[in-house]
Amino acid sequence: MDRIPILRMGHFLLVTIQIDLYDRLATNLESDLVQMVNKTEAKGVLIDISALSIVDSFMGRILGNIGSMSKIMDAETVVVGMQPAVAITLIELGLELKGVHTALNVERGMELLKEKIGSYDREPEDDEDSTE
Amino acid sequence: MKLDIAKGLQKRKNQLLEDWMSLQLADAGLREDLMSNEELREQSNELIEVLLNTISEKKLENIESADFDPVHEILSGISISRARQGFSPRETGIYVFSLKEALIKGLQEDYKDDPPALIEAILKISKLMDSLGVVTFETFIKGREEVILRQTDEISEISTPVIRVWEGILALPIIGTLDSARTQVVMENLLQQIVESGSTIAILDISGVPAVDSLVAQHLIKTVAATRLMGAECIISGIRPEIAQTVVHLGIDLSNIVTKATLASALKHAFSLLKLEVKKAQKEKAAI
């Protein structure tokens, strides 16, 4: 059975989706990620979807689910590298990926995660870059 | 044995051309500004030569056949180029139909003594010329449509420039009405630029938008949402008092979008988001 590899980097989990997902793969990713968050006590999850040419409502829901599930396990999720065409399509479809933060690329995503996690230790800052 | 229509006409080629030219030149609507007489003569000569070489007694029976393709081709070329040059449909029509007149005149001389054969020949020739006329108009309109399509593309390209005002800040002044096609172009340009320049803030300036109704507002909201999905923040600026009034009266909710009255204040807001400070230069050293 194919699986999407999940990499661990310090407090973060890193997922790069390189192939077009079919449904089983996506649901597997969802459960694997949640397991990993639990096991590694990760504080942040970064999902790179720059290679995805299609995000439909199912995939969007999986991303949203991962975001909400991680949230209640005390981890932030950032989706990075969305293609412009994908963003336009998602909006047209009516999906706004609520509960998931977004960033332009992996670098920015990392910065955003660090900022967010850093803000736990210090007094909470208002997060203007978030997507709520 | 009756005379061959095609052969008779082929023999008269030069005379036909002269007749045709004089008919064209006699028309009041002659456009010497668009095409010189020499050019016109050359063009006409080419068409008449191809036409006369193509027609023969047998081929006239079936004007739809592929034998006439070269004629159609050359005629299409002429009418498309005329459409682009700005000839009116009337002028283009006269061009073809005056050829018919010239041809009929030629036939009249050929069949002076045989009225029934003359009628038959005229019928055949006018059927042919009518079908050529239809081809001319079809291609003429196609040429015009191409011009219109190209202009539409150009307008939508020109009207949505994306300007890089600062490192990480893009501005996009929108001028004119926003419809869904425009919005798509705007969105595409903006998102593409965001990716290319790695910007995190985009400012949409709508001071050039004449009116904001619920549809336009929806398009704006969509654009903002798409920008956020990409991981960038979007500020809408240039909200004139009238726009603010209509937005509130229509009950459009813009509360989860950052809006500013002017581009300047939007830029200020963007600076503060990027934690940048703009200061007056102190003597020599400039500080940003």
Place this chain on the structure above:
Amino acid sequence: MRIEKEQDVVPFRNRVKEYAVKIGMSLVNQTKLITAASELVRNMLKYAGGGTVLMEVISQTRDTGIRLTFQDKGPGINDIALAMKDGYSSGKSLGLGLPGTKRLVNEFDIKSIVGEGTTVSILKWKNG
């Protein structure tokens, strides 16, 4: 083209993409079309366990487009008007499938007979 299992979805999407590229569709429209197709195929698998998709290239004087017709022999839809409403779903999803799909394409046509099946046909123009 027959769609019977989940694994058929990705090759199907690639086929649609191939066609879209061939007629020179812009990237955004390609993405919209493929996303719409993906939604409909998913519906087909979920509610009817599979079906067939017909792919056609439509040419008109001014524009070229792709028409996809999805046909299944599933349970059918009881109330199409309700199914087309945002946020409604009989299954466990966001309820964006059908209305969202409609927003992504130029023409959308749905016919359904309860107990016999559902036919959905969508059309996307190259420059639409």
